[in-house]
Amino acid sequence: MGFPRKRHVWIVLTAITLVFCVILIFDGQAHWRLNSNMHLDDTDLSEGYGFRKLLEDPLARIERLRSEGMEQRLPQCIIIGVRKCGTRALLEFLDLHPKIRIADMEMHFFNKDENYEKGYEWYTKYMPFSLNTDITIEKTPRYFISENAPERIQKMNHSIKLIVIFRNPTTRVISDYAQVYQNKVERNYSVERLEDIVISKRTGRVNTGYKAVRISMYYYHLTHWLQYFNRDQIHVVNGDNLIVNPLEEIHEVETFLGLNHHVTETNVYFNETRGFFCMNSVDKQHCLGATKGRKHPNIDSKIVKKLKNFYRPYNRKLFAMIGKEFDWD
Numbered sequence: 001m002g003f004p005r006k007r008h009v010w011i012v013l014t015a016i017t018l019v020f021c022v023i024l025i026f027d028g029q030a031h032w033r034l035n036s037n038m039h040l041d042d043t044d045l046s047e048g049y050g051f052r053k054l055l056e057d058p059l060a061r062i063e064r065l066r067s068e069g070m071e072q073r074l075p076q077c078i079i080i081g082v083r084k085c086g087t088r089a090l091l092e093f094l095d096l097h098p099k100i101r102i103a104d105m106e107m108h109f110f111n112k113d114e115n116y117e118k119g120y121e122w123y124t125k126y127m128p129f130s131l132n133t134d135i136t137i138e139k140t141p142r143y144f145i146s147e148n149a150p151e152r153i154q155k156m157n158h159s160i161k162l163i164v165i166f167r168n169p170t171t172r173v174i175s176d177y178a179q180v181y182q183n184k185v186e187r188n189y190s191v192e193r194l195e196d197i198v199i200s201k202r203t204g205r206v207n208t209g210y211k212a213v214r215i216s217m218y219y220y221h222l223t224h225w226l227q228y229f230n231r232d233q234i235h236v237v238n239g240d241n242l243i244v245n246p247l248e249e250i251h252e253v254e255t256f257l258g259l260n261h262h263v264t265e266t267n268v269y270f271n272e273t274r275g276f277f278c279m280n281s282v283d284k285q286h287c288l289g290a291t292k293g294r295k296h297p298n299i300d301s302k303i304v305k306k307l308k309n310f311y312r313p314y315n316r317k318l319f320a321m322i323g324k325e326f327d328w329d
């Protein structure tokens with residue numbers, strides 16, 4: 001008599017346990033997805049990212065942050081570009097400042113219609129928690145060349161602060177090519193030599209149909225931004241100098257953002273092995289990811305010269321526009 005009833009109990013207990021397991025697995029996946037949903041178009045995250053977040057239960061963390069007066073807010077500053085000019089490095093350096101809160105992901109909110117249509121509420125959910133005295137920064141390098149981004153950003157906050165980082169346009173083309181080249185090689189796609197893409201076979205001139213060439217025509221893109229923003233709202237960072245003298249560039253950004261100079265020699269050090277500056281702080285010690293500082297392929301010096309000549313007039317106009325000159329020859 002008693003035996004079948006016991007079996008009944010076991011079946012019920014097993015079923016309950018199974019249901020719990022399923023709930024836990026799905027819940028875990030949801031959290032994981034939340035943290036790993038970092039789709040990056042232009043760059044990858046540095047190693048070690050997101051780990052800290054996984055240690056604490058996300059809901060408990062949010063409750064704790066709220067109790068400390070923190071909220072997720074729309075960014076007061078956006079790094080708008082340029083791809084392959086050191087935007088990730090810049091963001092990571094700025095993250096050393098206690099009053100700066102960075103969005104981990106490149107949001108592609110203002111350039112991609114399907115994201116923009118989700119609205120500010122969606123966008124804000126991906127912003128870091130911050131105090132109202134902090135500055136939230138998002139960066140998406142694609143904004144710089146986007147048709148819609150300037151107008152949409154202006155609509156969100158017409159007094160927002162923008163940061164753009166430039167490198168020598170020729171170096172940028174080669175770096176852009178090197179990244180795409182490596183991605184293609186890894187996927188076994190056929191690859192063209194830079195020489196064959198960058199110069200039009202028909203005319204022998206620089207091929208402006210090649211996207212990497214167009215992105216480096218900074219003057220052209222910045223003109224579009226200045227139709228929506230005042231010059232003093234846009235801070236220009238020298239990406240070539242950021243590599244050799246990061247503190248100089250970071251100090252200028254701190255001033256631009258109205259912040260005290262917090263990032264100092266103690267926060268950065270030069271790693272001889274990597275030939276790069278790395279960052280140092282209480283909860284953070286890391287260098288840029290392995291894909292950063294990729295070695296550039298050797299390019300025929302005649303091609304480099306052609307590119308430099310091509311960009312010279314655009315550069316001159318750019319320097320006049322921003323009131324700053326770089327040594328790009």
Ligand SMILES: *[C@@H]1O[C@H](CO)[C@@H](O)[C@H](O)[C@H]1NC(C)=O
Nearest residue numbers: 074075076077157159160161
């Ligand atoms: C717009 O941006 C400026 C400059 O960062 C900031 O001071 C201001 O609070 C922002 N406005 C809103 C509504 O976020």
Ligand SMILES: *[C@@H]1O[C@H](CO)[C@@H](O)[C@H](O)[C@H]1NC(C)=O
Nearest residue numbers: 183184185186187188189190
């Ligand atoms: C690329 O080709 C190599 C050699 O043919 C092969 O071992 C590898 O699996 C391929 N990779 C991809 C992503 O198809």
Ligand SMILES: *[C@@H]1O[C@H](CO)[C@@H](O)[C@H](O)[C@H]1NC(C)=O
Nearest residue numbers: 270271272273274275278287
């Ligand atoms: C420099 O970078 C290398 C390679 O990433 C790393 O193994 C080494 O520990 C770093 N050195 C210092 C002093 O951090």
